[in-house]
Amino acid sequence: MNALDLTTQPDRFNDECAVFGVFGVEQAAVLTALGGEMTGGEMTGGEMTERVALVTGASRGLGKAAALALAREGVEIIATGRTIGALEELDDEITSIGGKATLVQMDLGDRPAMAKLASAIHERWGRLDVMIANAGVLGVLTPVAHLDEAIWDEVIDTNLSAVWRMIRVFDPLLRLSGAGRAVLVTSTAARGYPYWSAYAASKAGVETLGIVWAEEVSQTPLKVNILNPGGVATSMYASAFPGADLKTMPKPEDIAPAFVALSSPDCPHHGEVLHVRDLNPDYPG
Numbered sequence: 001m002n003a004l005d006l007t008t009q010p011d012r013f014n015d016e017c018a019v020f021g022v023f024g025v026e027q028a029a030v031l032t033a034l035g036g037e038m039t040g041g042e043m044t045g046g047e048m049t050e051r052v053a054l055v056t057g058a059s060r061g062l063g064k065a066a067a068l069a070l071a072r073e074g075v076e077i078i079a080t081g082r083t084i085g086a087l088e089e090l091d092d093e094i095t096s097i098g099g100k101a102t103l104v105q106m107d108l109g110d111r112p113a114m115a116k117l118a119s120a121i122h123e124r125w126g127r128l129d130v131m132i133a134n135a136g137v138l139g140v141l142t143p144v145a146h147l148d149e150a151i152w153d154e155v156i157d158t159n160l161s162a163v164w165r166m167i168r169v170f171d172p173l174l175r176l177s178g179a180g181r182a183v184l185v186t187s188t189a190a191r192g193y194p195y196w197s198a199y200a201a202s203k204a205g206v207e208t209l210g211i212v213w214a215e216e217v218s219q220t221p222l223k224v225n226i227l228n229p230g231g232v233a234t235s236m237y238a239s240a241f242p243g244a245d246l247k248t249m250p251k252p253e254d255i256a257p258a259f260v261a262l263s264s265p266d267c268p269h270h271g272e273v274l275h276v277r278d279l280n281p282d283y284p285g
Contacts (some may be wrong), residue, residue, distance in 0.1 A: 001091050003103040004078075006116045049074030051177075052125045053263060054170065056108060056162075057135030059086035061234040062185065065252035066132055066259035071099030073260060075130065078121065080104045108135055108162035118169040128173035130263040131182045133163045136202075138236050144197040152198045159202035160209070167213055171222075179265035180222040184210040186273065188228060207273055214271030223270040225262050229255045230276060230285045250276075250285040 053070050057063035059081030067077045071094045079101055081087045087103040094101040102124075106113045121128055139155035140147065163184060174180030189196045190203035207226050214224035231237060232255055233246035258276045261267060277283045 001088060001103065002101065003084075003105070004117070004120055006104065006106060006113045006120065047265060048260075048263070051075045051129040051263075051265075052078065052121075052127070053130035053132065054078045054080070054121070054128055055132045055134060056080045056166070058090060059083050061236065062229060062232065062252045062255055063132070063134040064090055065256040066134065067101070068093060068097070069253075069256035069260050070130070070263060071101065072097055074099075075263070076125075077101040078104060078117075080106050080108070080117075080135070082107055108165075109157050111165065114162075114165050115169055118173060121170075121173055122176075127176035127180075128170055129177040129180060131166065131170050131174060131180075132259060132263070133166055133182070133184045133206075135162070136185065136199075136236075138239055139198045141195040141199075141240060142197075143195060147197055155198035156202050156205075159199065160205040163206055164209060167209070171213075171217075174222050175217075175220060178221060180220075181263045181265075181267060182210075182213075182222070182224040183259060183262045184224070184226045186210075186226050186228045188230060190228075211271055211273070218271070223267055225267075225269050225271070226273045227258055227262060228273065228275045229258070232285070250283075254283070254285065 048070070051074075053067075053075045055063050055067045055070070055077060058067045058077070058079035063079075063081070067079050067090060071077050077094060077099065079087055079090055082105065084103070084105045087105060091101050091103055104117060106117065108114070136159045137155055139151045167182075174182060184206050186207050187199070187203045189200045190207055192200055192204075210224055210226040217224065231249055233249040233251050237244065237249070238246060255276055258274075258279045261279050262269065262274075276285060
């Protein structure tokens with residue numbers, strides 16, 4: 001098992017990049033702290049082997065399926081999650097198919113850990129080729145006026161603010177790849193479901209954040225897209241719809257090819273909010 005202990009990682013991001021500007025100043029400062037330059041590498045064709053992908057929420061559900069699908073294509077996986085036991089199970093599965101994974105037990109709300117992870121990725125790989133921002137929490141489904149503030153804060157921080165923090169520290173590493181790809185996971189709930197206030201707001205925010213980021217990097221090789229998986233048989237869906245028959249629904253494995261397509265150097269999409277069926281017209285969901 002290859003695990004990354006962030007407690008021993010120096011926090012050079014926070015030490016040397018405390019003051020940030022706009023329009024690339026922050027990224028340049030971060031790269032200076034890392035000892036890198038704002039230049040991309042080379043990637044030819046649709047090669048997936050030797051690419052490095054960070055997948056959050058990789059211990060179960062969509063994140064696990066995405067990590068396994070990418071590993072089958074030869075991508076080295078950096079898998080984050082809160083539960084080390086579940087991450088170890090993922091590692092066993094990736095190893096069994098001949099893949100490689102590095103496990104990172106962390107909470108996305110841990111700001112110093114996020115910066116330390118970026119520093120560790122630069123030291124070990126020198127770049128990041130793929131970032132899949134998948135981790136999320138549902139919160140509580142209740143009328144807006146009844147929602148507890150602590151639940152609101154948790155959902156917004158995990159689903160939206162953590163994505164912003166990921167962009168903040170991993171954008172420079174994605175630019176060091178000749179074909180950096182970022183996939184942010186949204187939900188149909190972003191259109192506004194009654195009683196889903198915190199979750200819906202967080203996913204609407206992710207969509208807007210992704211579109212803005214994509215526009216800002218449009219003159220670089222980095223491509224950013226937002227993926228809506230639709231209804232999927234996951235534990236989160238079961239919590240939201242206790243009476244749902246998950247056996248009749250698409251499985252996370254059915255969604256995984258969409259993550260692979262958006263992670264490919266040949267991906268033609270950029271700045272789009274895509275449903276799985278946009279990438280696969282035959283998708284049954």
